[in-house]
Amino acid sequence: MTDFKNHFYHYNKQINKLTSAESSFAFILNPVSSGGKSLNFWKSFEKNLKNENISYQLFQTTKSGEAVELVQKAIQSGFKKIIAIGGDGTLHQVANGILSQSFYDTKDIAMGLIPMGTGNDFGRYWKLPVKNSLIISMMKNHKIVLQDVIKVNYIRENKNIFLISMGGCGFDSSVALKAHNEKLKGRGGKLVYLRCLLQSLFGYKSTTMKIVVDEKKYVGKFFSVAIGNNHSNGGGIMQCPGASMTDGKLNITMLGDLTLGEILWNLKGMFNGSFTKHKKVTTSFGQKIFLECSEENILELDGEPYYNLPVSLEIVPSMLSVIIPK
Numbered sequence: 001m002t003d004f005k006n007h008f009y010h011y012n013k014q015i016n017k018l019t020s021a022e023s024s025f026a027f028i029l030n031p032v033s034s035g036g037k038s039l040n041f042w043k044s045f046e047k048n049l050k051n052e053n054i055s056y057q058l059f060q061t062t063k064s065g066e067a068v069e070l071v072q073k074a075i076q077s078g079f080k081k082i083i084a085i086g087g088d089g090t091l092h093q094v095a096n097g098i099l100s101q102s103f104y105d106t107k108d109i110a111m112g113l114i115p116m117g118t119g120n121d122f123g124r125y126w127k128l129p130v131k132n133s134l135i136i137s138m139m140k141n142h143k144i145v146l147q148d149v150i151k152v153n154y155i156r157e158n159k160n161i162f163l164i165s166m167g168g169c170g171f172d173s174s175v176a177l178k179a180h181n182e183k184l185k186g187r188g189g190k191l192v193y194l195r196c197l198l199q200s201l202f203g204y205k206s207t208t209m210k211i212v213v214d215e216k217k218y219v220g221k222f223f224s225v226a227i228g229n230n231h232s233n234g235g236g237i238m239q240c241p242g243a244s245m246t247d248g249k250l251n252i253t254m255l256g257d258l259t260l261g262e263i264l265w266n267l268k269g270m271f272n273g274s275f276t277k278h279k280k281v282t283t284s285f286g287q288k289i290f291l292e293c294s295e296e297n298i299l300e301l302d303g304e305p306y307y308n309l310p311v312s313l314e315i316v317p318s319m320l321s322v323i324i325p326k
Contacts (some may be wrong), residue, residue, distance in 0.1 A: 009081040021078030024055035025112075028067050028074070028094050031060060032186060033086035038116045041086060045114075048132050055137060059124040060065050063182070071097025074254045081323065082090040087117015089183070092164060092302035095320060099149060099162045110144050112323035118179075118193050119235035119303070125245065126324045138325045146318035147245040150229055153300060154313045161229075163313070164320070166233040166240065169293055169312065170207060170255075171224035174200040175234075176300035177278040193234065210310075212290040213252055218282065227289060227313060228253070231273070233303070241273025242283065248317040249285045256280035 031039040042058070049056055059070040059245070069096050071082055091113055098109045098292040116124030122128075125143075130137050130170055150163035168176075179197035206221040224325075226233070228240025228251040243251035258280055269275035276283050291299070293308035299306050 007206070020082045021057075022264045024057060024079060025083055026071075026074035026077075027056060027058050027083045028070055028090065029058060029060045030067065030090050033090055034116045034118070035186065038085050038090075041114070041116060043090055043131055045135070046134050049101075052136055053139070054136070065093065066099040066256065068100070072101045072103075072230070073110060076102055080104075080108060081112065083112040083114060084112045086114055086117070086118060087301035088122065088165065089117075089180075091117075091122055091202035092304050094163045094164050095149070099320065101162075106319055107146065107321050110321040110323050112138075112142075116302075118284060119233060121230055121232045121235065123303070124236070125230050126231070126322060127166075129325060138323070141326050142323050143326045144321050145246070146323050147320050148229055148248060148315055148317045149319045150227070150250060150310045151314045151316050154308055155308075155310050155312060156301050156308055161306065163227070163229065163301045165230040165302050166226060166228045166243075167299060167313075168224060168226040168239070169291065169299045170209070170222055171200060171204050171297065172226055173296070173298040173300040173305060174204055176303050177298055177305045179303070180305050193307045197234075202260070207293055207295040208300045209294070210256060210290070210292040213250075213251070213284045214267035214286040214288055216284070216286075218254060223255040223258045223263070225255070225291070227251070227291075229315075231255070237270050238273035239270070240283075241276060242285070242296055246318075249317060250287065250289055250313060252284050252286070252289060254282045254284075256282070287315055 029038055029042055057106050060072055061067050084090045101107050113123055113128055114135055115128055129138055143215055152161045152163050178194050180290055182192050206223045209222045211218040215228050226239035228243035229245050231243040232238045238255050240251040266275040266278055290312050297307050297309050
């Protein structure tokens, strides 16, 4: 009888722990993200959480790529609301941690973001707050929306990765790779990103690509290709002005063999989307995209560099639950 009571006590304790976690927030923090900006934010923000009696647990990364593992650890512990603190890289990993787990239906786990990155295009799309008081208000009174994600299949490895906001190859991935390498050295921010962009701009040459959007094929030299779920990246560069995270479509913008002069002449148009009217720029929508590059092997997904093209990309409608202000 004593054994039964002990077993029942521990079972009840575990159930209460899981129930408590379900109503709590799990925060995923990369302490070196944005040059330590995320960690500095947390030190002051945690006081607000305690003052408002908001239940939470902090999961802090100690190495590159660990956020995926921490998200799944949080989900196993019963957390249903996962908040990323950081930039595009942290967002990408947290979302992939949710989408690649098998403990719960992905729609049952809600993801939030406290934007701390260089561009913050995802946060801008969903109008996510950045001030402490407004973030606290959102946590206490929010709504959850379902957004589309893009499943990226690496054909040679038969491996899937999920794209949340925007990805690309060519010039786009060249800039992302340089910026990523700077982050690994502890250097981040808009000025660093701008320097990477200019370095790539004055040394990059168009490469031969094969692109298939549903059944339509494009083959030739391309300066850059952007595949959007979101309409912007890089802090407001409107590479896919027609994109929406809730329309069930992929948006692709293909920049042909543009000269340096043509690029510089259209720089302003990249911040309002008008550059897509240029005769060497093609935009399209579809459900599936095949992408192969003969001279380069880099694809950026939410600012994170990946290798081993070719890839196929497919839109998955309403797969990710996102916490946004009411």
